[in-house]
Amino acid sequence: MTEPGERFFPFASIRAGQREFMKDVRDTVESGKILIAHAPTGIGKTVAVLVPAVQYALENEKTVFFLTSKRSQHKIAIDTLRLIKEYAGPMLNLVAVDITSKQSMCPRATSVQREFYSLFSEFCRYEQKNKRCRYFLKNDEEALQRIKGEILHVEKLCNWCATRGVCPHKAALEVAEDADVVVCDYNYLFAPDIAEKILEKIETGLEDLIVIVDEAHNLPDRIRNNLSNTLRMSTVTSAARAIKYEDREMHGNLVELENIFTKLVKKASANNGVEIAVERDFLEEEIEKVLRRRIDRINYDEFVKRLHSIAEDFENKKEKEREEVQRNIITVAEFLDEWRTRERCVRIFSLAQRDNPALYFKLLDPSVISEQKFARAHSTILMSGTLCPTSMYADVLGATQDRIKGKEIFMREYKSPFPEENRKIVITEELTTKYTERGEEMYRRVAAKIGEVARYVRGSMAVFFPSYALLNSISAYLPEDVSRRAMVERQKMSKREKNELYELLRDTDGGILLAVQGGSLSEGIDYESNTLKAIIVVGLPLSPPTLEVKMIERYYADKYGSAKGRLYGYLYPAVTKVLQAAGRGIRSEQDRCIIVLMDYRFAQYPYKNCLPPDYDVTVTCSAEADCKKFFA
């Protein structure tokens, strides 16, 4: 029997866990609350969240804002919406639009403009204001009707609009005004200033949004990274050199900025030799001091503005030279502009690359952004296959006593709907990548164990390492029969090369992928058709105890107590990467995979408490025997 909220469910049957999740989504939207859902792969969460959310939105004139962190997730959401529309037939007049960033949709943006939003935004604003963009000037009702009627993938939408000479972003936003669902990037809600502008353009208030955050384990870091930036000394030097003959005064100002870096190098060297914390006001005061001494007295703001306009003036130079110079000058300008944020940030000067020091900052607490959004939105659903423990995500995103500014939070952890016997999880004793036990002897033993396990795997497998350094150190000792079948991820591989590596693995029977945890091969790629029959996760990708990690730990320790400081700042981010890598094997009911967690710490406190409740593990020193049995 169809329950309320299941009316548009487009498949014949509802999976175990899926119905429960749909009911929770329905309750969340009806009561205007927040749901934090750990929903393992296989529950079919995209359709389970969209069906009740869309139905509620249509009945109550709300808009579903489906937010993703990656482009691949857009495709799944749009395909699901098309299925729902097709299934419901003429009784459902569903309007949904797929939007990515303005610069990525613009048919005119150059590669540097795609990289730097400020440069692109200035260009686009100028073109619009001076009526120079023919795409913007053209109104095409037919194009709008097609976007409204068809639910197009963003690539198709952009191509269609570009061939008709219409601005794709403008057209998509016009359709978004009447849309029931908008599929877009996290930035459309969480990047500073963007949400207000977009919501104003599509004439919708936050109060009317049902917010769905897909792969929400990425949200805290994404919010932090949105308010972060790095400036390297080499960038300042190159920018100064490039304008030496164009603008002597600004050249002098940039040389003074280099001198401030030199001062920081001395300070850091005298301190611990690696990194030091820098106060927000220090840089501003130093720059103001320097600018006051110059002939052409300008202040900090004018300095930043002049850098921006110099970068724009480089438009007429030769293509290659222009891009390089623009990139350097804009990097300096954007950094100085963003450095002055009043939000609490980690601010560090680092000598990690001795010959190219860096100054960087990063938002400390993502809840300063997320809390206000969740409090004002009509309702919010945060979902992921690795949103575990849900209570940590609630805390990190702004909960106090299970509420965000008075809004109640539901926390749910659903069980995997797949047969338990299809997944075996083994923790190996005696092996580790713990810093104090690293060395040739341990690398040999880990490599030998990988070889022993690999011998019994029927099909292809992946081994995920905590870092490229450990991948290289351990793989040097892999037995010959493993090395021969290995396909290795390298540090500087492009996205395309990584995709090719995946395709090669998919098309080779018995291939062995060697890659890193936290990379796109362990998180971004969806391994189709049970490509991976075994996954070995070697060690834990714990961050080195940098000043940044210590500052985050200290911050959460002050806020939630010392135990949570360590968990939130240090342990959970590493465990999330492990779970992402381990979860690549089973994507459907028929898939079978053995997961070997190759580090004894997974069986010990506090790490074992970080594993999801449905992880039924066997601790052993002979993982190869379990592997043999699994494939027998």
Ligand code: SF4
């Ligand atoms: S108006 Fe549209 S097409 Fe024109 S520059 Fe801006 S984004 Fe590009």
